[in-house]
Amino acid sequence: MNLIHIGPSVDAVETALLQFSQKTTFKDKFKLVWDFATPYININCDEIDKTVSHSVLWREVGNREYTTANHQDYLRKSIEAYTKSIAFAPVGSSELSLAYANRSAVLFRARLYEDCLLDIERSLKAGYPDKLKTKLFLRQSLCLKALKPNSGLEPSISMANAIQWLPDLKKNNPKYNITKEYPKMINELKEPREIIKCIPxxxxxxxxxxxxxxxxxxxxxxxxxxxxxxxxxxxxxxxxxIAEPLAAIIDSKIRFTKCWHCCHQTWAGIPCDNCPNVIYCSDICKKKAWDSYHNIECLILGQLLKQEEVCTDYILTVKLFLKTLNSVGGLVELKKKIDKIDSIKNQGLIFTNGILDCNTIDNFHLLDYFEATSNECTFEYALFVVLVILILCQKTDILGKKMTANNLIKYKNKKLLILGELLLRYMMIDHRNGLAVCIQLIV
Ligand SMILES: [Zn+2]
Ligand SMILES: [Zn+2]
Structure with a gap:
């Protein structure tokens, strides 16, 4: 992991590695790497925010992909670019409505009419300009026609809306002829794409x-x-x-076409309201993620994703840690809980009121993990833990208050050591029990 910018001498690294191998607890291993590495790690903790300019940039990429259509998978590429435009658009900005509307056009072409309707609604809710509304309502009318061929009422209401906004459109585009446009769009209308869902x-x-x-x-x-x-x-x-995983993660490279919470494919994802880094398949997943881990993860994820050396598996550990931290209420409380569970080990899974739920925080802590003395507990893992903690302590008040990078160099207190010990243990739980699934989709 290439995190050390002005590096220590070769001798110092060798000594640190030797000392690391001699430490026998997560706490001591973390302490050693913290002291060794913090003076050399320089993290630029600039905010990674939603910005109008980024949103416009990605919308232009989407427009280019969609209009040139020179790839076999131009629909996927333009959806992905528009989704990034949505994720980067500040809440309440007109860019948000424009990006949703543009994505709805691709979804229409892709015959994903239900998703298209969702985006049209979102675009209107986000304040789509009056002068463009006619085209959006036309699209809505056609989607409803495709989805409900026997219902005349709903497409007619959308059509009436399209006509209502026609004068606003004509102010800028006097040559627009709805009676020509409509049949053209009708010609594009095909059967809705069949989506096979396997719901066990x-x-x-x-x-x-x-x-x-x-x-x-x-x-x-x-x-x-x-x-x-x-x-x-x-x-x-x-x-x-059937059980949901306690936490799951997708490769960060495909995070604009997959839900950050449930990992399902989504072509009409909705963004986190606070950061531009993730999308969700639904409001339900968005809320679940926020309540269980993303409320804290949101503050640090942008920084973690920026580090090229950080692979997605490592971020899963952070997700798991934040989930358990939120559920217990605080760091010291979490440590107490884990100590208590450790003291009753070898008694089998923990039942709550006679019910066994393998996905409880208690049972998660009963999972086997690679011990600190194992060869699997490497210097590299500990270095990642140091990196996470440096970001976490600057971006959140996990230590009681936000810290500066300078304050953190060689800083040590009880809470910091608990944080290091637990995160390193979580890395080893994840490393021992995590399951990677690779699905090849043929589209
Ligand atoms: Zn989801
Ligand atoms: Zn966020």
């Missing part, structure tokens, strides 16, 4: 295990080892357990 389902819920069916139950051996057994024959293809 549990037929009969398990009374004890959250997310499981009644086909399984949990048994315990005399030695207290837990295992799952079948209670009946299980049909081929039958779902017996």
């Amino acid at each position: 389902e549990i037929k009969n819920d398990n009374a004890i295990i959250v997310g499981a069916s009644d086909a399984i139950e949990l048994k315990q051996t005399k030695e207290n080892n837990q295992h799952v057994v079948a209670t009946r024959d299980i049909k081929s293809g039958e779902f017996i357990y």
Whole structure:
């Protein structure tokens, strides 16, 4: 990881690596790397904000992709560029409405009429200019026609709206002829694109295990080892357990076509209101993310994504950490909780009021991890933890108040050490248990 700009001598690095290998706890390993690395790490913590100029820039890229259409996947590329334009547009700016409207045109061409309707609505809500509304309402009318061929009422209402705004359009574009435009758009209208959604389902819920069916139950051996057994024959293809991951992440390179929370594909993503870095498939995912981790992540994600050396897996650890931190309420409380769980280890999964939910924060902390003495707990991981903490402490009041970079060099207090110890342990939990899924889509 190339984070050290004015580096230490080769001897100093070798000594640090040797000392690191001799430390046996997460806390001591973190402390060593913190002291060693902080004087050399220079992070530019400039804000990465939504700006009109960035939004315009990406809208122009989208326009270019869409109008030249010289790639096989020009629709995807223009949707992605318009989505970036949406993400960068400040809340309340006209750029937001323009970007939504432009994306709706691509979604229309892509026969994604439901998504197109969503973007039209968003564009109107964000204050789309009166002089352009006619075209938007025409598009809306046609989408409704495609989706509900037997309903005349809704497309007619949209058409009436299109006509209502015609005088505003004609002020700037006197030659516009709606009676010519409409048939042209009707000609473009095709069957809605078929979207095959696989939604797994549990037929009969398990009374004890959250997310499981009644086909399984949990048994315990005399030695207290837990295992799952079948209670009946299980049909081929039958779902017996469905659970969302405690936290998931997508490769940051594709984060403008995938939901930052549930990782599902989305062509009509909505942005975080505060940062330009992520999009969500729905308001539900947006709220879930904000309430569980993005309220803090939002302040640091831009900085983390800027570091070329930081791979997405590492950011998953931060997500997990912030989620548990939020759920417990504070750093010291989290440390107390983990110490308590550690003290009852080897008693199997933790039930709450007789119910087993594997996705609780308590059960997450029972997961195996690579110990501090393991070869897997490397200097590089500890260096990433140092980097995260340097950003976190400058951008948030996790240590009680926001710190400056200068104050943080060689800074040490109880809270900082807890932060280092826990984050390094989380890296090792993630490294040991994280599952990477690679899906190749053929479009
Ligand atoms: Zn989602
Ligand atoms: Zn954000």
